[in-house]
Amino acid sequence: MELYLYIALFSPLVGSMFAALYGAKPRTKIAGVVPSALLITSLIASTILLAHILSTGEIVHVEMMTWMATGNLYIPFGFIVDQVSVTMMMVVTLVSSVVHVYAIGYMDHDKGFNRFFSWLSAFVFSMLILVMSDNFAGLFIGWEGVGLCSWGLIGFWYHKESATWAANEAFIMNRIADLGMLIGIFLVYWNTGTLQYEGAFAAMQNLDTEILTWMGIFLFIGAMGKSAQFPLHTWLADAMEGPTPVSALIHAATMVTAGVYLVVRSNELYALIPDVGVFIASLGAFVAMFAASMALVNRDIKRVIAYSTLSQLGYMFVAAGLGAYWVALFHLMAHAFFKALLFLGAGNVMHAMDSELDPFKMGGLGKTMKASMVMMTLASVALAGIFPLAGFFSKDIIIEAAFVEHHFIIYTVLLLTAGLTAFYSFRIIALIFHGEERYKLFGFHPHEAYKFMLVAMSPLLILAVIAGSLKMTYFEMVTAVLPATEYHLHSVTTYWIMTIGTQIFVILAILYAYKKYANSSIKVPDGTSKMEKSFVYKLLINQYYIPYSYEQYLIRPYRELSTIFWKQIDMKIVDASVDGIAGIIYGTGEKTRAMQSGNLSTMLKWMVLGLVILLSLAVVFGLAARHFDEIKVILSGLGV
Amino acid sequence: MEIGLNHYLVLSTILFSIGLVGVMRRKNLLLLFFATEILLNSVNIAFAAISHYYGDLTGQMFAFFVIAIAASEVAVGLGLLIVWHKRHNNIDLDSMSTMKG
Numbered sequence: 001m002e003l004y005l006y007i008a009l010f011s012p013l014v015g016s017m018f019a020a021l022y023g024a025k026p027r028t029k030i031a032g033v034v035p036s037a038l039l040i041t042s043l044i045a046s047t048i049l050l051a052h053i054l055s056t057g058e059i060v061h062v063e064m065m066t067w068m069a070t071g072n073l074y075i076p077f078g079f080i081v082d083q084v085s086v087t088m089m090m091v092v093t094l095v096s097s098v099v100h101v102y103a104i105g106y107m108d109h110d111k112g113f114n115r116f117f118s119w120l121s122a123f124v125f126s127m128l129i130l131v132m133s134d135n136f137a138g139l140f141i142g143w144e145g146v147g148l149c150s151w152g153l154i155g156f157w158y159h160k161e162s163a164t165w166a167a168n169e170a171f172i173m174n175r176i177a178d179l180g181m182l183i184g185i186f187l188v189y190w191n192t193g194t195l196q197y198e199g200a201f202a203a204m205q206n207l208d209t210e211i212l213t214w215m216g217i218f219l220f221i222g223a224m225g226k227s228a229q230f231p232l233h234t235w236l237a238d239a240m241e242g243p244t245p246v247s248a249l250i251h252a253a254t255m256v257t258a259g260v261y262l263v264v265r266s267n268e269l270y271a272l273i274p275d276v277g278v279f280i281a282s283l284g285a286f287v288a289m290f291a292a293s294m295a296l297v298n299r300d301i302k303r304v305i306a307y308s309t310l311s312q313l314g315y316m317f318v319a320a321g322l323g324a325y326w327v328a329l330f331h332l333m334a335h336a337f338f339k340a341l342l343f344l345g346a347g348n349v350m351h352a353m354d355s356e357l358d359p360f361k362m363g364g365l366g367k368t369m370k371a372s373m374v375m376m377t378l379a380s381v382a383l384a385g386i387f388p389l390a391g392f393f394s395k396d397i398i399i400e401a402a403f404v405e406h407h408f409i410i411y412t413v414l415l416l417t418a419g420l421t422a423f424y425s426f427r428i429i430a431l432i433f434h435g436e437e438r439y440k441l442f443g444f445h446p447h448e449a450y451k452f453m454l455v456a457m458s459p460l461l462i463l464a465v466i467a468g469s470l471k472m473t474y475f476e477m478v479t480a481v482l483p484a485t486e487y488h489l490h491s492v493t494t495y496w497i498m499t500i501g502t503q504i505f506v507i508l509a510i511l512y513a514y515k516k517y518a519n520s521s522i523k524v525p526d527g528t529s530k531m532e533k534s535f536v537y538k539l540l541i542n543q544y545y546i547p548y549s550y551e552q553y554l555i556r557p558y559r560e561l562s563t564i565f566w567k568q569i570d571m572k573i574v575d576a577s578v579d580g581i582a583g584i585i586y587g588t589g590e591k592t593r594a595m596q597s598g599n600l601s602t603m604l605k606w607m608v609l610g611l612v613i614l615l616s617l618a619v620v621f622g623l624a625a626r627h628f629d630e631i632k633v634i635l636s637g638l639g640v
Numbered sequence: 641m642e643i644g645l646n647h648y649l650v651l652s653t654i655l656f657s658i659g660l661v662g663v664m665r666r667k668n669l670l671l672l673f674f675a676t677e678i679l680l681n682s683v684n685i686a687f688a689a690i691s692h693y694y695g696d697l698t699g700q701m702f703a704f705f706v707i708a709i710a711a712s713e714v715a716v717g718l719g720l721l722i723v724w725h726k727r728h729n730n731i732d733l734d735s736m737s738t739m740k741g
Contacts, residue, residue: 598737604672605664 177225184218227259244347284317393468648689655682
């Protein structure tokens with residue numbers, strides 16, 4: 001099994017390096033095909049590992065080599081494939097295989113084709129390190145690796161100012177959170193003496209609650225950055241500047257769920273500090289609602305889906321915070337499938353519309369893009385949580401968990417959010433595929449994507465539809481390492497009322513979205529309608545003025561402070577003193593240069609002068625040493 | 641009056657001062673060598689006198705070393721001097737300023 005582990009882990013790296021060889025060369029198909037093939041190899045190896053774990057329940061744990069060993073610190077390059085990491089491996093390799101194949105078509109005309117695949121495969125490698133590592137240090141390497149690759153891919157079209165800005169924003173925000181994460185890891189090491197998950201979690205059982213709380217908080221700050229939770233959420237929507245396959249893979253299915261993975265992986269820690277768990281759940285519920293509300297009005301299909309991702313991450317954190325770790329992981333998996341599908345469908349639409357993203361300029365695309373329409377609609381149904389698609393099983397159970405745990409505020413928020421989710425998902429579906437063909441006004445000639453791209457998407461479609469039926473198998477597998485919390489309502493009637501009620505609520509939201517946006521009276525908004533002038537609309541379209549206030553109240557003062565530090569402290573004190581020292585030495589040299597007249601006689605005179613000075617110094621110091629005691633007496637008499 | 645250590649040292653100092661003045665004032669390379677010889681030999685006198693005073697032969701041995709070094713120095717120096725004289729037809733110190741910084 002070790003061999004399969006190494007194959008799964010290292011084939012993306014090989015693929016990345018292979019594509020990198022062509023980095024500076026003109027676009028060539030092979031730079032896309034080989035990494036894709038290697039990723040499918042990785043997928044097969046992961047599937048074999050999954051089958052192994054499903055049949056024997058045996059955890060594969062290897063130690064490739066020692067990384068650091070000094071004193072009491074021992075960190076190996078160790079990898080573990082247990083029920084949790086194998087889930088993540090399956091999600092990562094599956095979605096990335098699909099995205100790789102899809103991207104061969106999507107990036108067809110791009111000059112940076114080879115570079116793209118190099119980054120994309122490098123991302124998968126880092127993500128696999130992140131999920132497979134058996135210690136916090138390895139996790140952190142993967143964590144930084146995915147951050148770097150995400151930076152490279154958001155800023156992929158680096159000639160665009162907005163793309164580089166978004167890439168830097170994402171990177172910097174993640175750095176802020178990573179500081180928290182790093183402090184958390186240090187706390188773990190100081191208090192448990194090890195970074196191996198096994199040893200660390202075992203040692204945590206005997207620690208003070210206070211220390212554990214700090215650990216939990218700092219590790220969660222790291223998770224907040226990567227998973228874009230409030231208040232570090234603004235980067236995710238801006239990250240949509242990257243190519244769409246990147247958004248599907250990194251900013252929907254895998255990287256952003258790393259935070260959830262971290263909380264799930266540290267479940268033994270969070271089980272000891274339920275207060276932090278409640279905080280995580282409350283923040284998750286808030287973000288779910290908050291992000292969904294911003295998605296309601298946005299006029300950029302990718303951003304709508306990004307907010308939806310944010311909102312679903314909120315759901316996952318609610319589950320993880322309430323101790324339903326397996327539910328969080330299950331929703332993570334289901335979400336990866338339907339959200340990646342949704343993004344790739346949006347990619348098809350963008351491709352057809354020459355990168356136009358405003359759904360109000362589309363309309364009626366269903367006639368020319370049947371397959372994409374079906375896929376996106378099914379993905380949205382799954383996202384909305386309609387029976388029997390994946391979202392129903394994974395999302396409803398989170399809502400139920402909140403109810404059973406008596407967190408009724410969270411429950412209400414999540415329920416309302418489910419309605420909002422359904423509404424905004426079908427708002428864009430209706431605007432893109434139904435209604436009048438508004439795109440004709442703007443002179444677009446949409447066409448369906450390549451056949452093989454659609455075929456590549458189909459595994460995601462199948463999984464988005466059937467993932468729910470895997471729930472019990474999954475539950476049995478993953479509860480070998482996670483707490484087996486099951487949520488049964490006390491009475492069957494309540495259960496049915498709640499389930500059917502939710503379903504009806506969601507369906508009504510969908511129908512309302514269709515009624516409002518699929519009719520022929522929709523016009524491209526020009527800022528004159530009553531709705532657009534309302535306060536709420538302005539608040540939502542400006543993302544609650546949060547990016548604005550960050551700019552105004554954090555970035556601006558920081559920049560001004562930096563200018564002051566630069567001009568006043570750096571230039572006038574630090575630079576001035578360094579330059580001063582250099583100036584003194586330079587000036588002395590310049591002045592004393594005259595001594596070197598080259599005249600032997602003059603130089604001899606200087607030599608004699610030096611000799612006299614040295615001699616007299618020797619005499620003075622010799623006398624001082626000889627009469628040290630008397631000098632001391634005189635000095636003490638002077639009161640020195 | 642008996643001649644003691646101090647007399648030798650005073651002689652040595654006087655010779656050394658004469659040498660120093662010669663080193664500083666002379667513009668003729670040949671005379672500069674003379675001045676250097678005076679310097680070295682004033683030190684030799686001091687060495688020999690102090691060695692005798694303490695009854696320790698080390699100082700006198702050192703004086704021999706100095707004589708040997710002085711001889712070789714003069715040999716090399718005179719060689720260079722002759723070359724210089726052949727090229728420039730003078731041995732004036734002021735004309736040697738190629739090392740100007």
